[in-house]
Amino acid sequence: MNKFFAPGTEFSLIExxxxxxxxxxxxxxxxxxTFLFExxxxxxxxxxxxxxSEGVHYRLDWATPEKALRxxxxxxxxxxxxxxxxxxxxxxxxxARSEWESVTFEKLGAVLRELEKERRFEVSGGDTIRTTDxxxxxxxxxxxxxxxxxxxxxxxxxxxxxxxxxxxxxAAGLRLLxxxxxxxxxxxxxxPEPPLELGPFLGGLNKQVAAIDISDGLSSELxxxxxxxxxxxxxxWEKLPVHPExxxxxxxxxxxxxxxxxxxxxxxxxxxxFSSDExxxxxxxxxxxxxxxxxxxxxxFLTENxxxxxxxxxxxxx
Numbered sequence: 359m360n361k362f363f364a365p366g367t368e369f370s371l372i373e374x375x376x377x378x379x380x381x382x383x384x385x386x387x388x389x390x391x392t393f394l395f396e397x398x399x400x401x402x403x404x405x406x407x408x409x410x411s412e413g414v415h416y417r418l419d420w421a422t423p424e425k426a427l428r429x430x431x432x433x434x435x436x437x438x439x440x441x442x443x444x445x446x447x448x449x450x451x452x453x454a455r456s457e458w459e460s461v462t463f464e465k466l467g468a469v470l471r472e473l474e475k476e477r478r479f480e481v482s483g484g485d486t487i488r489t490t491d492x493x494x495x496x497x498x499x500x501x502x503x504x505x506x507x508x509x510x511x512x513x514x515x516x517x518x519x520x521x522x523x524x525x526x527x528x529a530a531g532l533r534l535l536x537x538x539x540x541x542x543x544x545x546x547x548x549x550p551e552p553p554l555e556l557g558p559f560l561g562g563l564n565k566q567v568a569a570i571d572i573s574d575g576l577s578s579e580l581x582x583x584x585x586x587x588x589x590x591x592x593x594x595w596e597k598l599p600v601h602p603e604x605x606x607x608x609x610x611x612x613x614x615x616x617x618x619x620x621x622x623x624x625x626x627x628x629x630x631x632f633s634s635d636e637x638x639x640x641x642x643x644x645x646x647x648x649x650x651x652x653x654x655x656x657x658x659f660l661t662e663n664x665x666x667x668x669x670x671x672x673x674x675x676x
Contacts, residue, residue, distance in 0.1 A: 458493075517629040578619075618672060
C-alpha cells in the first residue's frame with residue numbers, strides 16, 4: 359500500500375525502490391515536485407529532473423522534434439513553478455536520431471533560445487548522443503525559490519482548494535491525435551502553457567500554500583496532496599473548470615474521465631487561505647477556480663449531484 363503517493367502501481371513502484379526514511383515532507387528528500395537545497399542561509403534552490411521519450415511521451419508523426427523538445431522542457435519548468443520557484447538553469451541530455459540533419463539541430467536550438475528569453479533562464483550544459491531508432495529529451499532544471507516553498511505537505515483543514523486554467527483539454531487532445539484528428543484540443547496537448555508566474559506569486563505571499571502541477575491527472579494529484587499533508591480533500595464537480603471545448607464532446611462519460619484523470623495539463627492545483635485581494639491578483643495572472651476544501655482525515659472525495667463519495671486515483675501514466 360502506498361503511504362506517500364496516490365494509490366496506483368506507478369507510484370507504489372517508487373516507494374519500493376527506497377526506504378521510508380528517504381521520503382520527506384519538507385522538500386529535502388524524495389516525494390515532492392522538486393528537491394530543495396540551501397547552499398547558504400537565506401538562499402533556497404529547487405531542482406527537478408524529467409525525461410521525455412519518443413513513442414512513450416511523444417510521437418514524431420504528431421509533433422516535430424522542436425515541438426516535442428519544447429513540451430519536455432516546459433514540463434520541467436512546471437515542476438519548479440509548482441514549488442514556487444523561477445527556473446534559472448537547465449541541463450539537457452539529448453538523444454538525437456541518427457538521421458537528423460543540421461537543420462533539425464538549428465530548430466532545436468531556436469526553441470531553446472526562445473524559451474530562455476521568455477522565461478529568463480539559461481541552458482547551462484548537458485550531453486548529446488546519437489540514437490538509432492528513438493529520440494529522447496532529458497532535462498535537469500534548477501530554480502530559485504524567493505518566498506516560501508509550496509510543499510505538497512502544506513494543506514491544512516479549512517484551507518480552500520484551487521486549480522488554475524481549465525481541465526480535460528490535454529487528454530481530449532491526445533484522444534483526437536490517436537484518432538488521426540487535429541484541432542484546438544490537440545494544440546493544448548502538444549503545446550502546453552504552464553502558468554509559470556503563478557507559482558512564484560503564491561510563494562511570495564509568504565503563507566502556507568500547498569501546490570502540485572497536474573501532470574498525472576487531477577484525481578492522482580489530489581491524492582498526492584492528501585497523503586503527504588495527512589488531510590482529506592473534497593472537491594465539487596460543479597466547480598471544476600471544464601475546458602469549454604469539452605462541452606460538445608459526444609461521449610460525456612469519456613469527457614468526465616478527461617477532466618478527473620487526464621494528465622499533462624501542467625496547471626497548478628493548490629490550497630491555502632487567501633484574501634479576496636490575493637485571489638484577484640492571482641486571476642490577473644491566469645484563470646483560477648475554487649474547487650473544494652481541505653478537511654481533517656485522509657482521502658479524496660467528490661461531491662456530485664448532491665452526493666459525496668470517494669474519488670479513486672486514476673490518471674495519466676507512462
